[in-house]
Amino acid sequence: MRDNIYATPQDKVEDFTFDRSVVEVFPDMIQRSVPGYTTIVSSIGKLAKQFQQSNSNIYDLGCSLGAATISMRKFVDADNCKIIGVDNSEAMVERCRLHVNAFKSDIPVEIQCNDINNIKIKNASVVVMNFTLQFIAPEQRQALVQKIFDGLKPGGVFILSEKFRWQDENINNALNDLHLDFKRANGYSELEISQKRSAIENVMKIDYHDAHIQRLNDVGFNSVSCWYQCFNFGSFIAIKS
Ligand SMILES: Nc1ncnc2c1ncn2[C@@H]1O[C@H](C[S@+](CC[C@H]([NH3+])C(=O)[O-])CC(=O)[O-])[C@@H](O)[C@H]1O
Ligand SMILES: O=C(O)C(=O)Cc1ccccc1
Numbered sequence: 636m637r638d639n640i641y642a643t644p645q646d647k648v649e650d651f652t653f654d655r656s657v658v659e660v661f662p663d664m665i666q667r668s669v670p671g672y673t674t675i676v677s678s679i680g681k682l683a684k685q686f687q688q689s690n691s692n693i694y695d696l697g698c699s700l701g702a703a704t705i706s707m708r709k710f711v712d713a714d715n716c717k718i719i720g721v722d723n724s725e726a727m728v729e730r731c732r733l734h735v736n737a738f739k740s741d742i743p744v745e746i747q748c749n750d751i752n753n754i755k756i757k758n759a760s761v762v763v764m765n766f767t768l769q770f771i772a773p774e775q776r777q778a779l780v781q782k783i784f785d786g787l788k789p790g791g792v793f794i795l796s797e798k799f800r801w802q803d804e805n806i807n808n809a810l811n812d813l814h815l816d817f818k819r820a821n822g823y824s825e826l827e828i829s830q831k832r833s834a835i836e837n838v839m840k841i842d843y844h845d846a847h848i849q850r851l852n853d854v855g856f857n858s859v860s861c862w863y864q865c866f867n868f869g870s871f872i873a874i875k876s
Contacts, residue, residue, distance in 0.1 A: 638664040641830035651834040653724035667821035671865035680706035683761045686792040689714040691760035696751045697767025698722050701731040708742045720746045756786030765796045784854040787875045796870035799844040810867040
């Protein structure tokens with residue numbers, strides 16, 4: 636289903652939520668809005684294969700419809716691994732369970748409806764946050780990333796994908812413009828782009844690219860790199876030694 640949510644003028648643009656109407660169009664919305672999304676999702680599956688450990692948990696935090704969970708499940712083959720997807724949108728979780736159950740697999744998957752700030756993370760070999768940290772209140776981000784580090788086993792990996800901004804205004808504007816052109820090329824009108832911007836400005840607070848690296852180092856990761864970037868979107872790998 637095509638994302639037409641912001642195609643007609645709205646008197647007042649409400650804050651963006653992951654409700655039922657978003658669920659219906661979500662695959663189209665994220666594909667047309669996030670440069671590199673498909674590459675990132677498939678690479679997450681391959682990274683999960685590289686870092687899986689037998690008898691461990693694999694987390695997909697903010698799993699939405701389960702794209703990263705399903706990608707990882709295709710590649711994971713270690714003994715006694717369990718994939719745990721968590722999302723606090725009931726509409727997403729309900730649809731995610733349908734997606735996950737549409738394919739047969741030997742890897743157990745559990746989809747939980749919960750706030751990721753409230754869950755325990757333990758015995759993890761892989762933790763994925765694919766475009767989710769940006770929706771967490773900024774003051775809660777450090778504690779959440781610390782909890783992820785603490786819940787990882789030695790040799791475990793954290794994969795963090797986000798939209799970025801830069802302190803350097805020239806870089807920031809150049810990469811933002813490339814993203815706007817990407818949305819236009821994918822059929823979004825100026826009205827859709829501006830109404831969507833209003834809808835997300837209060838709920839999606841973007842961190843500086845440097846701030847992510849700093850935070851990952853601060854919580855204890857000593858191997859950190861951006862492994863993918865397209866315009867102002869990208870993904871970090873952080874390994875616990
Ligand atoms: N506190 C929270 N607790 C749990 N879930 C949350 C919270 N806040 C937001 N979410 C959930 O995080 C998801 C973010 S979308 C992730 C895409 C997916 N990872 C993908 O690989 O397709 C990214 C985007 O839409 O830009 C939504 O499903 C929210 O309900
Ligand atoms: O739509 C945008 O411009 C974004 O920045 C990313 C996005 C993608 C999907 C839901 C919310 C935000």
